[in-house]
Amino acid sequence: MEADEADRYRAPALDKGLDILELLASVEEGLTQAEIAKRLDRSPNEFYRMLDRLVRRGYVTKLEGDRFTLTLKLFxxxxxxxxxxxxxxxxxxxxxxxxxxxxxxxxxxxxxxxxxxxxxxxxxxxxxxxxxxxxxxxxxxxxxxxxxxxxxxxxxxxxxxxxxxxxxxxxxxxxxxxxxxxxxxxxxxxxxxxxxxxxxxxxxxxxxxxxxxxxxxxxxxxxxxxxxxxxxxxxxxxxxxxxxxxxxxxxxxxxxxxxxx
Known part of the structure; x- marks a missing residue:
């Protein structure tokens, strides 16, 4: 019953964005889009738009080598x-x-x-x-x-x-x-x-x-x-x-x- 209640209020896009932020917070050197997808067990294409939005909003930045890392905006x-x-x-x-x-x-x-x-x-x-x-x-x-x-x-x-x-x-x-x-x-x-x-x-x-x-x-x-x-x-x-x-x-x-x- 509790699982059903939790599923009822799911927000997949929000969950996906939070998954990315939590993952990047756990690494120092940053990750590529493919590495993010592999660690979260998803397709790389699923994260393209989400990463783009996080970069544009200033929560994530793109480094050399197409690696993504957190900015200090959350801090x-x-x-x-x-x-x-x-x-x-x-x-x-x-x-x-x-x-x-x-x-x-x-x-x-x-x-x-x-x-x-x-x-x-x-x-x-x-x-x-x-x-x-x-x-x-x-x-x-x-x-x-x-x-x-x-x-x-x-x-x-x-x-x-x-x-x-x-x-x-x-x-x-x-x-x-x-x-x-x-x-x-x-x-x-x-x-x-x-x-x-x-x-x-x-x-x-x-x-x-x-x-x-x-x-x-x-x-x-x-x-x-x-x-x-x-x-x-x-x-x-x-x-x-x-x-x-x-x-x-x-x-x-x-x-x-x-x-x-």
Whole structure:
């Protein structure tokens, strides 16, 4: 009786798409259309249209040698679901304390479908500060948050993230200098760079790591020099405080990985 009920509500096309996603999630090197069909015990022709739709919707990408592999779109979607809301909830007390001690605003950023997206933000406690609106989509390649999200991922994941970012025809592929910078960021444990959008602002950003040691978010402070507050922390002191807040939040997220600095 239960089997009959299950068959009544079958959606063969949906099942086929989910079978492909689950199979590709289980392999690292990707699979050809023929290999997918063989593993799922189906005809290769059955998967042509489904693979085409998954590629066009951004869930799957085609590599050299006609091999298909997952993009990070599902990962990005999951970041904006309940875990991201819980992360933002955990982060707010630490972000509030960081803002009070540094006298600077700060925000929390995750990767989503080719962009760095702000999921939480805390204002500076005084009159002056740079605030980034929650929900803002920012460049992966031109922001401190984006650099940190790329630096603390595997080479393969990084290329997928950049490929999703580069779907915009106005976006240029990064050169060797970006990859060199990402290596430096990973070694020192944070990013510090002049803002590409606002003069006089330095983006300070540190990674929030998950239990597997991979970055799940970036904690970022758009630092501005406060000439009317001589006792305010300088940029080097702010970096130390930012890194400590990022380590504390990583511990709350379940990570015990040591970050440089």
């Amino acid at each position: 990005g979607l999951s970041q904006l679901h309940a875990p991201a809301r819980r992360l933002a909830s955990f982060a707010m007390p630490l972000m509030r304390d960081l803002a009070q001690r540094t006298r600077q605003a700060n925000h929390l950023v995750v990767f989503d479908r080719g962009s760095a997206v702000v999921i939480a933000q805390h204002e500076a406690p005084n009159y002056w500060g740079i605030s980034i609106r929650v929900g803002s989509h920012m460049s992966l390649l031109e922001t401190g948050s984006g650099h940190v999200l790329l630096a603390f991922r595997t080479d393969e994941e990084r290329e997928m993230m950049i490929a999703e970012h580069a779907r915009d025809p106005k976006t240029r592929r990064p050169g060797a200098e970006l990859y060199e910078r990402l290596t430096e960021i990973r070694k020192r444990g944070y990013e510090m760079m002049p803002s590409a959008q606002t003069a006089g602002v330095h983006n300070l950003s540190a990674p929030i790591l998950g239990p597997d040691g991979r970055v799940i978010a970036a904690l970022t402070c758009p630092y501005i020099g406060l000439v009317n507050a001589s006792d305010a922390p300088d940029i080097e002191q702010t970096i130390v405080m930012l890194q400590q807040a990022a380590r504390d939040l990583s511990l709350l997220a379940g990570s015990d990985v040591k970050i440089s600095g």
